[in-house]
Amino acid sequence: MRVDIVTIFPEFFGVLDVSLLGRARREQLLELHVHDLRDHTHDRHRTVDDTPYGGGAGMVMRPEPWGEAFDELLGEGAADAVVVFPTPAGVPFTQSLARELAEERRLIFACGRYEGIDARVAEHVATRARVIEVSLGDYVLNGGEVAAMAMIEAIGRLVPGVVGNPASLVEESHEEGLLEHPSYTKPATWRGLDVPEVLRGGNHGAIAAWRREQALERTRRVRPDLLPADGADA
Numbered sequence: 001m002r003v004d005i006v007t008i009f010p011e012f013f014g015v016l017d018v019s020l021l022g023r024a025r026r027e028q029l030l031e032l033h034v035h036d037l038r039d040h041t042h043d044r045h046r047t048v049d050d051t052p053y054g055g056g057a058g059m060v061m062r063p064e065p066w067g068e069a070f071d072e073l074l075g076e077g078a079a080d081a082v083v084v085f086p087t088p089a090g091v092p093f094t095q096s097l098a099r100e101l102a103e104e105r106r107l108i109f110a111c112g113r114y115e116g117i118d119a120r121v122a123e124h125v126a127t128r129a130r131v132i133e134v135s136l137g138d139y140v141l142n143g144g145e146v147a148a149m150a151m152i153e154a155i156g157r158l159v160p161g162v163v164g165n166p167a168s169l170v171e172e173s174h175e176e177g178l179l180e181h182p183s184y185t186k187p188a189t190w191r192g193l194d195v196p197e198v199l200r201g202g203n204h205g206a207i208a209a210w211r212r213e214q215a216l217e218r219t220r221r222v223r224p225d226l227l228p229a230d231g232a233d234a
């Protein structure tokens with residue numbers, strides 16, 4: 001998979017060299033390219049923003065640098081790219097969207113700052129590629145960079161080969177529509193706290209049942225919105 005990121009803060013993405021994604025890059029499972037939006041400005045101050053039409057606080061990103069950046073990225077061979085605009089006004093980012101995007105050959109993240117990007121940019125890009133506006137959650141970040149990074153990590157780890165043991169991707173929160181059961185490792189007793197007895201026996205059926213009950217209990221307590229509305233077990 002190839003991922004392009006357009007931002008006015010390329011240095012944010014240095015962390016993508018670390019840990020699992022760093023290894024995936026070195027092993028060429030993931031190809032990541034970070035582009036500085038200001039390379040597509042032509043004034044002395046490398047201006048990317050201006051005041052909003054209609055008034056109001058804050059600044060809006062001008063369309064011209066974005067237009068040039070997309071002309072370059074959506075040139076030949078990128079017709080099948082999916083363009084993601086991180087924005088608190090987008091559809092919620094979920095594990096199922098991460099799974100869907102992990103199947104793509106090419107993703108482009110357009111990281112806006114300030115009060116966002118002139119709305120014509122997404123409209124214009126949508127005539128050339130699939131565009132989705134995606135929110136990380138119901139809160140406001142200073143820009144799309146941290147949101148893009150979170151999405152790239154969630155998507156990247158689903159690309160085959162990035163996580164060494166694919167089974168570990170299945171037994172996780174959200175993969176089965178529930179929060180994950182609690183996990184324990186050695187020692188069996190630590191600071192007076194015991195690992196649950198059932199996990200120390202070898203009864204795999206009992207362990208699976210215990211884990212499912214724990215997952216359901218945790219989901220009911222912390223995230224009842226994930227369960228069917230009629231109260232039936234998932």
Ligand code: ADE
Nearest residue numbers: 086087088135136141147
């Ligand atoms: N940019 C600013 N806030 C954001 C959010 N919650 N999700 C995605 N992008 C954002």
